[in-house]
Amino acid sequence: MPSPLIMLGVAGAMSLVLWAASADGAPLPALAELELEELRDRCGNDLRALGVYREGLRATIAFVRAREDLFPAVRPDKARLLPREDRERVLATWRSLLDYDMALDSLRRYHADFARLKDKELRGRAFLACYGAFLAQYRHALEFIDRAEHDPGLDTVLNEPVPELGLPEGTYARYKFRFLNVVIATQFAALNVVDHFYGGPGEEGARQAVGQDCAAIWRMGKGRGEALTLKNGLHIVRAAGFDAWFPVQAGVSEWMGATKVRRQGATLVNADQLRALRRALRPGDVCLARREWHLSNIGLPGFWPHAMLYVGAAEERRRHLAGADVREWVGSQGRQDGDLEALLRERCPEAYGRSLEPQEGGRAPRVIEAVAEGVSFTTLEHALGADCVAVLRPRLHDCEKAAAILRAFRYSGRPYDFNFDFLTDSALVCSELVYKCYEPSAGMKGLRLPLEEVCGHVVTPPNAFVRQFDEQFGAEAQQFDLVAFLDGNEAAGKAVESTLEEFRASWRRPKWHIFIQPHLGEEGAGVEQ
Numbered sequence: 001m002p003s004p005l006i007m008l009g010v011a012g013a014m015s016l017v018l019w020a021a022s023a024d025g026a027p028l029p030a031l032a033e034l035e036l037e038e039l040r041d042r043c044g045n046d047l048r049a050l051g052v053y054r055e056g057l058r059a060t061i062a063f064v065r066a067r068e069d070l071f072p073a074v075r076p077d078k079a080r081l082l083p084r085e086d087r088e089r090v091l092a093t094w095r096s097l098l099d100y101d102m103a104l105d106s107l108r109r110y111h112a113d114f115a116r117l118k119d120k121e122l123r124g125r126a127f128l129a130c131y132g133a134f135l136a137q138y139r140h141a142l143e144f145i146d147r148a149e150h151d152p153g154l155d156t157v158l159n160e161p162v163p164e165l166g167l168p169e170g171t172y173a174r175y176k177f178r179f180l181n182v183v184i185a186t187q188f189a190a191l192n193v194v195d196h197f198y199g200g201p202g203e204e205g206a207r208q209a210v211g212q213d214c215a216a217i218w219r220m221g222k223g224r225g226e227a228l229t230l231k232n233g234l235h236i237v238r239a240a241g242f243d244a245w246f247p248v249q250a251g252v253s254e255w256m257g258a259t260k261v262r263r264q265g266a267t268l269v270n271a272d273q274l275r276a277l278r279r280a281l282r283p284g285d286v287c288l289a290r291r292e293w294h295l296s297n298i299g300l301p302g303f304w305p306h307a308m309l310y311v312g313a314a315e316e317r318r319r320h321l322a323g324a325d326v327r328e329w330v331g332s333q334g335r336q337d338g339d340l341e342a343l344l345r346e347r348c349p350e351a352y353g354r355s356l357e358p359q360e361g362g363r364a365p366r367v368i369e370a371v372a373e374g375v376s377f378t379t380l381e382h383a384l385g386a387d388c389v390a391v392l393r394p395r396l397h398d399c400e401k402a403a404a405i406l407r408a409f410r411y412s413g414r415p416y417d418f419n420f421d422f423l424t425d426s427a428l429v430c431s432e433l434v435y436k437c438y439e440p441s442a443g444m445k446g447l448r449l450p451l452e453e454v455c456g457h458v459v460t461p462p463n464a465f466v467r468q469f470d471e472q473f474g475a476e477a478q479q480f481d482l483v484a485f486l487d488g489n490e491a492a493g494k495a496v497e498s499t500l501e502e503f504r505a506s507w508r509r510p511k512w513h514i515f516i517q518p519h520l521g522e523e524g525a526g527v528e529q
Contacts, residue, residue: 031126032116039117043125046107047206050132053107054209056100057140063093063455064147072150079153087157092454094158095301097144098171099511101137108133125203131191132206135213138188141179142220148172163510188217267291268387268488268495277391278366278380280483282320283312284401285393286434287367288462289386292490301454302463303509307431308369308383310391311405314341314356316366321402329399333406340402344409351377351412368408370433374415387488387495390503392469392480394438394447403444404437411436431462447479466507473504 034042064071070082070090082090107129114126148154158172178184192214281287289306312320317340327338335343345352355365355377365377367384394401411433431449440446450464465480472478487498487506 031110031113036119036122039119039122039126043122043129046111046129047125047132047203050104050107050129050136051205051209053100053103054132054136054213057097057104057136060093060097060100060455061140061143064144066456071147071154073147075150080151082153082157089453090154090157091160092301092452094172095162096455097140098162098175099301101141102511104133104137108137127194128203128206128210131195132210132213134187134191135210135217138179138184139213139216139220141175142217145176145179146220163508267385268490268493269385269389269486270494271381273486273495274381274384277384277389277484277486281310281312281366281380281391282393282401283310283317284321284396284398284404285310285391285483286438286465286480287384288388288390288392288465289384290388290488291386292488301452301461302467303506303511304388304390304462304466305430306369306386307434307462307465308367309404309408309434309437310366310380311355311368311377311408312366313364317341317402317405321398321405323398325397325399326402329402340405344406347406348409348412351409354412355409368412368433370411370414370430375411375413375433377412387490388506389484389486389495390466390506391483391485392465393483395479395481396438396445396447400438400444400446404446407437408433431460431465434465435460463507466503470504470507 031039031042065073067089070086070093111126111130111133114123114130117123117126148158155172159170161169162171195210287308287310288304289308290304291306311317321340326340330338330340330343333343333347335346344355357365357377359365359379360382361379363379363381366380367378367382369376369378369383371378435447435449438447438449440448449460450468451458451460452464453459454461469478469480469482482500482503485498485500485503485506486495487502488495
């Protein structure tokens with residue numbers, strides 16, 4: 001027998017169904033304005049994103065359950081004070097959970113107007129994206145809160161501000177208010193009914209996930225969900241009131257979905273800026289990029305989500321990496337002629353062949369990066385056609401840059417590591433590729449890049465590269481020089497050349513920085529407030 005809390009929503013389910021069946025008179029939202037092929041691609045991409053986001057939440061909850069020292073399975077006998085390192089682990093886990101939750105929230109809101117779609121198949125797929133995102137959020141919130149509530153001391157830790165996500169003090173109270181009330185239980189019951197009306201077979205993986213999450217929520221509803229709600233009711237109302245879930249950037253999710261459609265295929269860094277950037281780049285440079293509202297932004301903390309290595313085309317390597325130190329290093333690798341190109345071709349014949357294949361517009365690949373498709377050679381225009389771009393030049397001899405490029409060629413073709421596991425080389429994430437290409441070893445000074453623990457995985461977030469640059473700047477330990485920083489301004493619709501000071505501060509920005517940044521020309525434009 002379903003719990004009384006959940007059953008409160010069944011009576012409202014039919015009204016939701018009737019609304020969905022008769023909504024064609026309302027103004028069409030962005031989802032319904034897409035052409036048929038665009039809509040088909042969007043639904044497919046968002047369902048794949050749903051799988052990645054949900055898997056991120058599953059991994060986060062698995063870490064919570066595995067670390068009873070951080071998240072007790074039973075209430076401690078007495079109050080405890082977590083050491084600083086453990087507090088950092090708890091906060092990193094909380095930030096990871098919120099990151100995935102906010103991404104799912106955007107996906108859910110964008111597909112909430114599934115009923116306006118005329119094509120039956122695509123209507124069902126859009127509903128599946130909306131329903132699957134809702135269930136993933138709800139289930140994992142209940143599971144996290146159920147564990148976190150065992151230790152009252154965690155309440156204080158989790159209510160600390162989360163500046164990189166743009167969330168203020170009291171976020172955990174708001175989180176509980178959002179997921180522990182009769183309204184969301186009503187939505188859950190209503191969507192169960194709508195699923196029978198609109199839900200089709202859909203993608204097998206998404207359908208399987210929906211079934212698992214739905215069953216888990218029903219289990220939580222048999223006493224535990226109500227107990228959590230009643231236990232926290234007065235406290236969460238007092239602590240959070242009725243504020244929006246996004247208390248600083250109210251409405252960011254709706255705007256997010258519209259931006260993805262409105263600027264699909266367009267970036268703030270323009271073609272002229274990329275041409276100028278190409279003239280400034282040198283093989284071995286480390287590039288950072290941010291594309292607003294992209295899948296790659298989720299999972300690693302901070303404003304800068306993506307890092308890659310500029311390897312240049314063959315003629316660039318011949319021009320810039322042909323000094324005596326490079327030829328001597330190549331000789332130590334068994335090529336007495338000192339020819340770096342010959343060494344790359346000899347050691348990595350398949351990768352070298354891929355590095356020569358023209359890509360879109362007949363352009364030569366010049367960048368190697370770890371993307372969803374794997375470690376790939378890409379063009380400068382593809383890799384740095386973004387909304388914010390920065391280029392860092394390692395303070396290393398050219399022979400070390402040549403060695404890093406050889407390592408990069410060896411990694412070419414390996415899959416992307418959605419588990420963010422730095423302990424293996426079989427699959428890599430973007431920043432891991434840069435880290436391992438420049439990792440110090442015998443005879444190689446390399447770069448000592450920062451490592452952080454996120455949900456039990458040791459990673460080096462690209463944002464941490466910038467934080468380290470800021471902290472080391474002007475000191476003997478400084479490892480990079482800034483070559484360029486193109487800072488995107490969404491309101492102005494363009495990126496501008498920005499300053500060293502702005503770049504040093506950029507790691508402090510929240511993920512949704514462009515939603516709150518001022519328009520160019522306004523007082524304080526481009527300056528983090």
